[in-house]
Amino acid sequence: MRILAIDTALETCAACVMADDSPEPLAAESLDLQRGHAEALLPLIERVIARVEGGFSSLDRVAVTVGPGSYTGLRVGLSAARAIGLATGIPVVGVTTLSALLAPLLAAEDDFLGQGCVLAAAIDARHGHVYLQALGPDGGIAVAPVQVPLAEALRLLGPGPAALAGSAAPALAAAAGAAGIAAHVPEGHIAPQIAWVASLGLVADPAHALPRPLYLRGPDAQPQDHLRLPRQ
DSSP states (O other): OEEEEEEOSSSEEEEEEEETTOSSOSEEEEEEOSSOHHHHHHHHHHHHHHTSTTGGGGOOEEEEEOOSSOHHHHHHHHHHHHHHHHHHTOOEEEEOHHHHHHHHHHHTTTTTGGGTOEEEEEEEEETTEEEEEEEOTTSSEEEEEEEEEHHHHHHHHTTOOEEEESTTHHHHHHHHHHTTOOEEOOTTOSSOOHHHHHHHHHHOOTTTSOOOOOOSSOOSOOOOGGGOOOOO
């Protein structure tokens, strides 16, 4: 099976093509972007596909990050993935950014789970909040995906030790250290890696891993009721 993976959920615009019989992507490209995902994504996908024999016709599946993350970024990635799936007649699966962050920690279980670590993905949700998901030392879900204040995230992690990934991981690790909890952020685990999005997409069940946004919070913009015109 060959999959195209797309990630625009956070501050990265990335795509890769991976086959299920290869540990490395056949082609990949990633850009660090604060904004401009809509303009960058399609040309980036075209460059990646151009480096793969058979192009779009060789694909069996598309995977896309579904959040939590930026509203705009998620819409860009999901729209592109659905369009490619529709045009090629192949299934599209959704992969959460939290799962993509946890996957490499889980794969290194001898380093972390073998030491009794809680594994946690923490993404900066702004305004003192984080998006959090955690796995217990047995690999089972300890904290389902949730948006919480940083202090609550620390409480949910328990007494540690913990291995952390994601953009909020350094802040969470610092808070843990101040509370006497052993927590560290392995190098290179701040942003989701597109190859892990592809790997998770390869094993996902299209019937359940649907390409629908996972926001975990409401929009920042609120309706200004005092400006509404009264109905006649």
